[in-house]
Amino acid sequence: MTSESSATAPARPVLPATSAGLGWGLLGVLAFSFTVPLTRVAVGGLQPLFIGSARAVVAAALAALALGLTRQRLPTRTQWARLAVVAGGIVIGFPLLTSFALQTAAASHGAVVIALLPAATAVTVVLRTGERPPRVFWAMAVVGAVAAVGFASVQSDGAARLHPSDLLLFGAVVAAALGYAEGGLLSRELGSWQTVSWALVLAAPLMVTLAAASATHEPPTASATQWLSFTYLALVSMYLGFFAWYRGLAIGPMARVSQVQLVQPVLSILWAALILGEELTWATVLGGIVVVLCAGVAVRARLGAPAPVPVSRGS
16 A cells, blocks of 8 residues: 555655565564464463463553653544554454463464465455455455465365364454554554554553453463464564564555555464474465465556556655
8 A cells, every 4th residue: 555545644754665675574574474383382381361462461560661761642532542452453453362272273374374465464454445446356265265264164074164273363364454454554553563552552551450360260370382483472573573564554555565564474373393393284285376376466456457546655
């Protein structure tokens, strides 16, 4: 998406270099690619509710400190409403849903389902901005979704049905797509790290409550490796990774930068094999290839679509 997609003009000049946007986006994707396998490690000793909420609490504390030290101006009422969408997607929805899902789902399996995210983000952006992409965009988005559902159902204990963990993973994809799309737009007004920081602060009261309830019900006990995995999820997956990702989307062009997400499931499957020792079956590899290809064609088809109504050119 280019700056024509936002009804609000950027508060600061958008950096012109496409390579800079792609570079920041790739750095963010690299950071996020460890999320699925390390969540799988963490749930071996920590409750999923604690992981999903406490990681946001740690990140929110850092965010509040950063916002206070730099004396950031408070968002407007409209921006707070949009930040609620971002918080619901990336602070609450995705971390909690994936933490519960990865109790039972293999990390490589989760990575294939989450490979739908680039196409889901593109669809969300299209609906959010009123773009009119070609039919091939919608066709590939649907085919990719069907492929992901088919892969998940075939992999569910050998039965042709979806496992509850798959439904959680699909819910996580929808949540992240909403958070990515709205966050990318909002980053052009508030700044990249400011957007994720305000979203974390907004969600903090709820996440503190959930983390406290989880810790009270079952005090967390885990190995050093599991705590290190949680630390990465809190510091990088939940906070620092978004510095790079939202900055890349803000520099843009957003649609082109979003394509680097296609690398994420490939990296996640690789880390699952190297870190967790998971076997790479032909079904996993083939399922990942099909979903990634469909998402890639969908995103590229949207890139080739004409802009709806040019307002200003900032990138």
